[in-house]
Amino acid sequence: MRERVHATYWMETGDDPARTAEVIAGEQSSGTFVALATETPELKQRSGAFVERLEVLETVSGPSLPGARPSDRYTRAILELSWPVENFGPSLPNLWTTIAGNLFELGQVSGLRLTGLSLPPSFTAPFTGPAFGVEGTRALSGVAQGPLIGTIIKPSIGLSAEETAQQVRELVAGDIDFIKDDELQADGARCPFEERVRAVMRVVNEAADRRGRKAMVAFNLTGDLDQMRRRHDLVLREGGTCVMLCLNAIGLVGVQEFRRHSQLPIHAHRAGWGALTRCPALGYDYAPWQQLWRLAGADHLHVNGLRNKFAEADESVIAAARAVLAPIGPDARMGAMPVFSSGQTGLQAAETYAALGCTDLIHTAGGGIFGHPGGVAAGVEAFRAAWTAAAQGVPLREAASGSGALRDALEFWR
Structure with a gap:
C-alpha cells in the first residue's frame, strides 16, 4: 500500500x-x-x-x-x-x-x-535536515555535557557595534557558552551587520585563544536570500560558528535554500509564533509545526521557557522541547536542540531539567545575567552554578552557600 x-x-x-x-x-x-x-x-x-x-x-x-x-x-x-x-x-x-x-x-x-x-x-528521506543538531553544536561550542549556558545581547537594540562587542567581552570573561543577537537586531544604521560581526568576532577569537574553546555567537542574518548568503560568508570568514534566522519572516523555502548554502548551525527563532498558536481553537500546536522546520534544516529551535514572560503554559513549553528532541518517525538524524528563553533566570534550571530529563538544550537568560549586581561575568557564573546544582539535585539555597555569585543572584532573580 x-x-x-x-x-x-x-x-x-x-x-x-x-x-x-x-x-x-x-x-x-x-x-x-x-x-x-x-x-x-x-x-x-x-x-x-x-x-x-x-x-x-x-x-x-x-x-x-x-x-x-x-x-x-x-x-x-x-x-x-x-x-x-x-x-x-x-x-x-x-x-x-x-x-x-x-x-x-x-x-x-x-x-x-x-x-x-x-x-x-x-x-x-529526501530531506537532509539539521546539519549539526545536538552533537554538532556541542562539538563547535566545546560543551561536551550539560546545557549550553547562553544569553541574548541586552539592550536588544540600540547599542553600537563596539558597545555590543564590549557586552560580549564581559560575557566571555564569565565563560559563557552561547550568545545570540535579539531577533530585532539585524542590519540597522546604529549597528550595521558587518561592523558588528567583525567587532564581536575579534573579541570572541581573542578569548578563544586564551580559553581553548570558542563561544558560539548566533548572528541574526535574516534578510533576503542573497543578503543571508553574504552575511553567512562573512561570519564564516571571521571565525563564527552559528547564524540565526527568523523562520516566519523568511519561510520554509528561505530556510531550505539557505541550508543548502550554510556551513554553520542554523539557530531558528520563532518570532511571530504567538499569532499562529495563541487562540486555542485555531492554528497549530508546536509539535507538528516544528517538524517542517527541522526537515528544512533548523539545528536549534526556540521553545519559550518555564514561567516565561509570555502567555504559554509550562506544560506546552516542555511538550515543545520534547518534540524538538524526538525523531521524526524512525529518523534519528533529524534531531535538533531546543532553546529555552523569555524571562529566564537560574530559578528555572531545576524545573527545566526535571521536566525534560536531559541537558541537551540551550538555556538563555538576558536580564537574568545582565542584571546581576556583581556584573555580567558574575551573572554567567550564577546561571551556570544554578544548572550545576540542578543536575546534581542540590537545592539552590544550599548551592549558594558555596557560590557568592549565586547567592547574590538569588536576591534579584524573581
Whole structure:
C-alpha cells in the first residue's frame, strides 16, 4: 500500500461532524463545493484525503470563532486525515498547503487546530535536515555535557557595534557558552551587520585563544536570500560558528535554500509564533509545526521557557522541547536542540531539567545575567552554578552557600 501522511486536528463544527470531516477532506484534496463528474471513485481512491478517525468529544452551545454558521449546538471532535504522498511529493511548502491551507476558513468550521503530524519515510528521506543538531553544536561550542549556558545581547537594540562587542567581552570573561543577537537586531544604521560581526568576532577569537574553546555567537542574518548568503560568508570568514534566522519572516523555502548554502548551525527563532498558536481553537500546536522546520534544516529551535514572560503554559513549553528532541518517525538524524528563553533566570534550571530529563538544550537568560549586581561575568557564573546544582539535585539555597555569585543572584532573580 502507498505511504500516506497523517494529520490530526481538534475540530469544532455546527454541522454534522462526519459531514464536516468529509468537506475538509475534499477541500484539501480532490473535491470542491459541488460534485464533479471528473472526480470519479477511482480518482478519489487514488488521490483523495481519507477520514481515518473521527472521535466526538463534546457539544457546546456557542462557536469558538467568529463567522461560524448559525447552529443550536457545536460539536467538538478529534479528526485524523491522511493523504497519499504522491499528491505533493517531497515538498515542504506543498505539504503545508495541504495540511494547513484553506481548511481553517471553511464555513462549516467554528474551530480547527492542527495537533499532530506523522510523516512516512518516503516523504522525509529526501530531506537532509539539521546539519549539526545536538552533537554538532556541542562539538563547535566545546560543551561536551550539560546545557549550553547562553544569553541574548541586552539592550536588544540600540547599542553600537563596539558597545555590543564590549557586552560580549564581559560575557566571555564569565565563560559563557552561547550568545545570540535579539531577533530585532539585524542590519540597522546604529549597528550595521558587518561592523558588528567583525567587532564581536575579534573579541570572541581573542578569548578563544586564551580559553581553548570558542563561544558560539548566533548572528541574526535574516534578510533576503542573497543578503543571508553574504552575511553567512562573512561570519564564516571571521571565525563564527552559528547564524540565526527568523523562520516566519523568511519561510520554509528561505530556510531550505539557505541550508543548502550554510556551513554553520542554523539557530531558528520563532518570532511571530504567538499569532499562529495563541487562540486555542485555531492554528497549530508546536509539535507538528516544528517538524517542517527541522526537515528544512533548523539545528536549534526556540521553545519559550518555564514561567516565561509570555502567555504559554509550562506544560506546552516542555511538550515543545520534547518534540524538538524526538525523531521524526524512525529518523534519528533529524534531531535538533531546543532553546529555552523569555524571562529566564537560574530559578528555572531545576524545573527545566526535571521536566525534560536531559541537558541537551540551550538555556538563555538576558536580564537574568545582565542584571546581576556583581556584573555580567558574575551573572554567567550564577546561571551556570544554578544548572550545576540542578543536575546534581542540590537545592539552590544550599548551592549558594558555596557560590557568592549565586547567592547574590538569588536576591534579584524573581
